[in-house]
Amino acid sequence: MVAGIENNNSSNTSTYAGLGSLLILPTWLVIGFFLVLPVLMMLVYSFLTKEFRGGVIWEFSLAAYDQFFFDRGLFGDEPPKIEWTYIIIFWRSIWLAAVATFLCLLVGFPTAWFIATRSGPNKSLWLFLITIPYWVNLLIRTISMKFLIRDTGPLNEWLLAAGVIPEPIHMINTNFAVQLGLFYSYLPFMVLPIYAAVERYNFAYSEAAADLYAGRWATLRKIILPIVKPGIIAGCILVFVPSLGAFLAPDLLGGAKNFMIGSLIEEQFKGNAGNWPFGAAAAMILLSMVLIVLTFYARQQMKQGKR
Amino acid sequence: MKRSRIIGMSALALMLAAGVAHAEGKLSIYHWFEYMPQELLDKFAKEYDVEVTMDTFDSNEALLASLKAGKMGSYDVAIPGDYMVEIMTGEGMLDTFEPSELSNFGNIAPQWVDVPFDRGRKHSIPYQWGSTSFAVNRDVYKGDINTLAIIFEPPEALRGKINVLDSQGEVLALASMYLGIPQCTSDRNQLRALNDLLQNAKPHWASFGSDIAKDVLVSGDAAAGMIWNGFAAKAREEGANIEYAFPKEGFVVWMDNVVLLKDAPNRDNALKFMNFLLEPENVAAVTNYAQYTAGVTGVEPYLEAAVTDAPELNPPADQKGEFIQACPQEVQTVYDKIWTDLKK
Structure with missing residues (x-):
């Protein structure tokens, strides 16, 4: 240990020279075992023939992708049309996730800003308060939300008693309830990265902008947002991606009347359908979409880096 | 010195492991959620000196998917619903037994012996129906x-x-x-x-x-x-x-059944457990807990009034x-x- 501290950089390099590839081995093992292998398995399964009542037959087949994109009628013998069912399900999930992300951003940004601009001990207290609800399991929080907003729940009872509304607002089993659930579940994922970005922001820039006659709005748009943008984007990804696969909120708060991507895939493995290749194909299509979005973002970042 | 100690410890550990396996048998159950009173499992464990473990599933299809995904050979008995017994039989997942292997086989109510999903009860016994x-x-x-x-x-x-x-x-x-x-x-x-x-x-x-x-x-x-x-x-x-x-x-109408799984690691204990559940007093405890109906004769004296009088159970x-x-x-x-x- 002591020797390590006293050593200068060049001798450190020589100590570990040639070990580089060996030292990175554990990382590769973890990535290979937990990331590459499962994804490869999914890819292979999506191109296999389905076995009745679950399982796969080891024969190449495009049936899973065909089922996703082409509608051949109730009995499967009509000329193929475009299949809207799964596009609608994917679109619904994407839309819900996008709205949830937007709402989180709308509330999360000012919250993060507020926390980041408090003085030392207060800052920690506010951060602590934000994380407290998340010590409780997500399932329990979602069910509690259900209790709160049901027709005879405390929220409606209170509004009725206060005379704000003449009759209970129907919220449970609606899209509003699902949005509320997603928003509540993932808000801290938005607040924390933005907080980290805002905390590093040098307020001298704001003062400089004010000196140069920039209004508040111009300062926010031209100075602050570009600087904290990485935090905002990280927050958006952290909220959007899990919302896309969420099925707790849609099931418990939305009444499970409509499939989400997550519940559609689950049904293929655990439901009557027992269609493993189709479940794998749907998962692959979802993964590809997420990858395209992330690649797009990465390229944008690189372009900006070059400028 | 050090090495001999390690060898000694390993030998001891092996002996212990073997000793445990010999002293008491095991039984591994795959069951629905909230469908088995813990006291009944304890009773079986005590009576037959068997270590019982239980995992749960939440739908017949989930049971099938899990067994297909490689859990065969790790459980001794499962409790699938009627049509799933038929499907599992077709998939070759069930072992057969002779009525003579269960001394309480005669306790099965006559209408539940020759059921469409398991003619003559070769793979399964009734658990509860509703x-x-x-x-x-x-x-x-x-x-x-x-x-x-x-x-x-x-x-x-x-x-x-x-x-x-x-x-x-x-x-x-x-x-x-x-x-x-x-x-x-x-x-x-x-x-x-x-x-x-x-x-x-x-x-x-x-x-x-x-x-x-x-x-x-x-x-x-x-x-x-x-x-x-x-x-x-x-x-x-x-x-x-x-x-x-x-x-x-x-x-x-549905009936859940205790089935003997193929490649059961503890086939003998599985049969003991099935026989145990054909005992009126034991299966009545399940009925009192889950409020469905047993498929065994002679349970009436052990049932609580709330169960026998429930309009839901008397079509x-x-x-x-x-x-x-x-x-x-x-x-x-x-x-x-x-x-x-x-x-x-």
Whole structure:
């Protein structure tokens, strides 16, 4: 240990020279075992023939992708049309996730800003308060939300008693309830990265902008947002991606009347359908979409880096 | 010195492990959630000096998927529903036994010996049976409820306040009964009518959910809901003013069964456990807990009054239920499409 501290950089390099590839081995093992292998398995399964009542037959087949994109009628013998069912399900999930992300951003940004601009001990207290609800399991929080907003729940009872509304607002089993659930579940994922970005922001820039006659709005748009943008984007990804696969909120708060991507895939493995290749194909299509979005973002970042 | 100690310790550990395996047997159960009183497992463990472990699943399909995904050989017994016994037999997942291997085999109620899903009981014994239909909140709706129209073409008062089990098999079977068409029909016009009925009914439904079926009735989120009879009895006991219906078009009868799994690591203990569950006193404990009905004769003296008197457990004599059938592949494909379209 002591020797390590006293050593200068060049001798450190020589100590570990040639070990580089060996030292990175554990990382590769973890990535290979937990990331590459499962994804490869999914890819292979999506191109296999389905076995009745679950399982796969080891024969190449495009049936899973065909089922996703082409509608051949109730009995499967009509000329193929475009299949809207799964596009609608994917679109619904994407839309819900996008709205949830937007709402989180709308509330999360000012919250993060507020926390980041408090003085030392207060800052920690506010951060602590934000994380407290998340010590409780997500399932329990979602069910509690259900209790709160049901027709005879405390929220409606209170509004009725206060005379704000003449009759209970129907919220449970609606899209509003699902949005509320997603928003509540993932808000801290938005607040924390933005907080980290805002905390590093040098307020001298704001003062400089004010000196140069920039209004508040111009300062926010031209100075602050570009600087904290990485935090905002990280927050958006952290909220959007899990919302896309969420099925707790849609099931418990939305009444499970409509499939989400997550519940559609689950049904293929655990439901009557027992269609493993189709479940794998749907998962692959979802993964590809997420990858395209992330690649797009990465390229944008690189372009900006070059400028 | 150091090495010899390591060898010594390893030998000791091995001996201990072997000793444990010899001293007491093991039994590994794969069962539904909330369906087995812990005291009963403890009783079996004590009586036969067996170490019992139990994992749970939440649907017949989940059980099948999990066993197919590589859990065969790790469990001794499982408790699938009627049609799933047939499917598992077809998949070659079940071991057979002779009636002579179970001394209590004669306790099985006569009507449950030669069942359509396991002729002569070669793979399974009865666990509990019950029915699936629906219950209605009598504060909200006071009319006649003994018709499946309550679910599929609901009266004004119940529209938008109905919970439906999130279970393809039960929903499609009840819808078929309402239309008066056979289950697993391959007639195209009948399948189209089935599809239309469900599509038109869905706007009147508030939610799909199985594990919430009791809670939505108790809390009042739903004024009517498809539900299993024992679950309805529990909802009523928890204070909901609900009545369980035995619709005139028919209702679903189901039976859960203890099956002997192929490649069971502890076949002897599995048979001991099955025999144990054919003992009236033991299976009555399950009935008192789950509020369904045992398939064994002689349980009456051990049953609690709340169970024997429950209206949910006593269907009118002239009404008959039907088992859900396992559809052949070409019909199942259409069923899957109907179900996906319903929930898209």
